Amino acid sequence: MAKPLDVSLVPTPAYVLEEGLLKRNLKLLDRVQKESGGKIILALKGFAFWSSFKWVREVLHGATASSLHEARLAKEEMRKEVHVYSVAFTDREFPEVLTIADHIVFNSFGQWRRFKPQVMAARKASEEAARAGSGKPARYVSCGIRVNPGHSEVKTPLYDPCYVNSRLGVTRDEFRPEELDGIDGLHFHAHCGNDSDTLERVVASFEERFGAFLPGLKWVNFGGGHHITKEGYDVERLIRVVKGFREKHGLDVYVEPGEAVGWRTGTLVSSVVDIVRNGMDIAILDTSATAHMPDTLEMPYRPEIRGADEPGKLAHTYRLGGLTCLAGDVIGDYSFPQALRIGDKLVFEDMIHYTIVKNTTFNGISLPSLCLWTEDGKLEVVREFGYDDYKLRNG
Ligand SMILES: Cc1ncc(COP(=O)(O)O)c(C=O)c1O
Structure with a gap:
């Protein structure tokens, strides 16, 4: 049995691909190849x-x-x-x-x-x-x-x-x-x-x-x-x-x-950086809809967040916003069982396909790190991105 991801180990923002989940998909694809x-x-x-x-x-x-x-x-x-x-x-x-x-x-x-x-x-x-x-x-x-x-x-x-x-x-x-x-x-x-x-x-x-x-x-x-x-x-x-x-x-x-x-091979883990109010509570995250999960705006679709629900369903409702200054860099409204605090980690489900390949350094915000979570429960930080990744594509 693959060990469940220990979110506390993940540096944010980061995409975390899980070996066990990828292998599950591959097993099914293997069967399709063999039988067809x-x-x-x-x-x-x-x-x-x-x-x-x-x-x-x-x-x-x-x-x-x-x-x-x-x-x-x-x-x-x-x-x-x-x-x-x-x-x-x-x-x-x-x-x-x-x-x-x-x-x-x-x-x-x-x-x-x-x-x-x-x-x-x-x-x-x-x-x-x-x-x-x-x-x-x-x-x-x-x-x-x-x-x-x-x-x-x-x-x-x-x-x-x-x-x-x-x-x-x-x-x-x-x-x-x-x-x-x-x-x-x-x-x-x-x-x-x-x-x-x-x-x-x-x-x-x-x-x-x-x-x-x-x-x-x-x-x-x-x-x-x-x-x-x-x-x-x-x-x-x-x-x-x-x-x-x-x-x-x-x-x-x-x-x-x-x-x-x-499909469903991993997550995007982010942290709450600030909480502001404008008619409702708004949590600002160290990620971005437009830069790190663009299909949420393009398709558009509402990503699932682990432990969260539709607004109003659980005790504390927040609008979740990204770090860029794009007015529409908003992931959506979600409710949580507990009030969010700065530093809390939020886990966006199913964030491995059409995210990493499409992300950008818009606003100069950091690209999420790339991590693997192995079946025996180890977190490998495969790649971290820095200033050069932003600078070299702009001049
Ligand atoms: C020619 C071609 N092949 C394969 C794919 C992969 O599609 P999907 O990721 O939806 O399986 C695409 C997606 O646009 C495509 O254009």
Whole structure:
């Protein structure tokens, strides 16, 4: 049994990832891979806390990157398959991406046309080197096209990849079957926190539009947004859909969740710094909604706080505000069983995915430290941030 986090040990503000919770998610993802025959790779855009990759790489097939820097991180720290999809590769970055990636997914036929000569030259050079006895097997870069499957059930427009006039993925009307020479796979991403019944409908829409082009390909990537590790997610249906698709089409299937890997794997621990009044009690914390948990404002959503409830439910209600001078840097109103005091620690639940990767040094406030809480009850402070992290990105 993993030991529960001892909050008193945590220097604040800090994100604390718990080994036991991450391993619980990985165990479920492992079962999905084994029973469906599909391959799961981690989407770094949602979860890139690489000190924990020593556990992730034991289970998942690799990582997917959306940029050169994420691709480098995948290669250096995950050290398994590196997949890269970018909305648009630039001439400056693409040559290096090509030296790192095992799979490259293009967002348009225009991009494929632009970079195909480099891909073909790299494939040829590596074959020739292998033939000439370099000792290394030929490195084959497998390429795909992202398509718009024409169906999505994402309710928040900011996160819906298939909104009207979306720039993400080739629509059926724009699809160029005559340009598929050299392409091995198709990719779609049309989910955001959805269950597998949605996947079933998206796959049906994808097959209706693009099924005719599957013979001759090697793989299809079902993208991310599958909330696999959330309580109540229909895992058995996911297994059925992935297995059924693989068997029907004879293709490898990849799934690339970010959120589902980092889901409920840890917390953001902060301290009360001041308490002020303006018609109600307002506690100022050493964290920030906008700088440290931006999705609470972007999505928006109300984070859970350990031991707290809706305003008015428990004896003492506070508005919780962040350290930046943004007027709207407010996390929400919460009630607590006891009055808050300066120095009290508050624990925000589920703060590992889409937080660390999106945080900023706005107002020069400190970035939260990164900590691991091991199964045997040790706190490792993996990284602390200081003045240089602020200064170097501003001049
Ligand atoms: C192409 C692609 N793949 C995977 C993901 C990961 O999605 P999630 O973290 O919701 O699983 C995203 C998220 O935006 C994405 O755009």
